[in-house]
Amino acid sequence: MDVASIELVERFPDPLDYCRLRSEAGMAPRSLEAARRGLANTLHGVSLLHEGAVVGMGRVIGDGGCFFIVSDIAVDPKWQGRGLGKRIMGALMAWLRTNAPSSAVVSLVADGDARHLYAKYGFVETTPHSVNMEYQVE
Numbered sequence: 001m002d003v004a005s006i007e008l009v010e011r012f013p014d015p016l017d018y019c020r021l022r023s024e025a026g027m028a029p030r031s032l033e034a035a036r037r038g039l040a041n042t043l044h045g046v047s048l049l050h051e052g053a054v055v056g057m058g059r060v061i062g063d064g065g066c067f068f069i070v071s072d073i074a075v076d077p078k079w080q081g082r083g084l085g086k087r088i089m090g091a092l093m094a095w096l097r098t099n100a101p102s103s104a105v106v107s108l109v110a111d112g113d114a115r116h117l118y119a120k121y122g123f124v125e126t127t128p129h130s131v132n133m134e135y136q137v138e
């Protein structure tokens with residue numbers, strides 16, 4: 001399996017591929033209904049395609065001015081550790097450099113070792129000044 005055969009397209013996966021890839025990458029599930037509503041509000045998203053199948057994704061959400069959030073970064077486990085996470089982040093950061101105005105904040109929640117990936121793009125941990133908090137809708 002050659003990573004050179006993987007194409008990055010500036011389009012986010014559809015809800016079915018999104019839910020499938022989150023699951024395959026070991027991320028918490030999102031319902032199809034939540035995905036249908038949420039993906040429609042993506043500011044910018046990318047997909048990695050191998051022979052037409054989605055094997056990676058990442059997107060930017062937010063208000064388009066003050067606050068941006070990098071979200072849903074995932075690579076199919078069969079393809080991890082070969083630079084594809086960096087291809088996704090590189091594409092999203094290029095979009096942010098062009099589209100986010102001065103003074104905007106770009107944030108994300110880093111799960112586990114993924115923080116090493118984001119550190120390469122200038123993201124810094126905000127603890128103890130601030131901590132991530134969330135409320136899970138049942």
Ligand SMILES: CC(C)(COP(=O)(O)OP(=O)(O)OC[C@H]1O[C@@H](n2cnc3c(N)ncnc32)[C@H](O)[C@@H]1OP(=O)(O)O)[C@@H](O)C(=O)NCCC(=O)NCCS
Nearest residue numbers: 025074075080081082083084085086110111113114116117
């Ligand atoms: C996080 C994820 C997207 C990274 O994708 P990937 O294709 O494996 O990443 P890459 O091969 O591009 O590696 C990216 C960099 O992250 C760093 N990295 C990744 N895992 C690491 C680890 N366990 N320890 C230290 N650094 C690590 C490496 O420094 C690497 O850069 P380098 O090769 O220049 O050293 C992928 O592992 C994934 O989908 N994980 C499951 C879902 C997930 O947790 N998503 C993130 C939610 S916040």
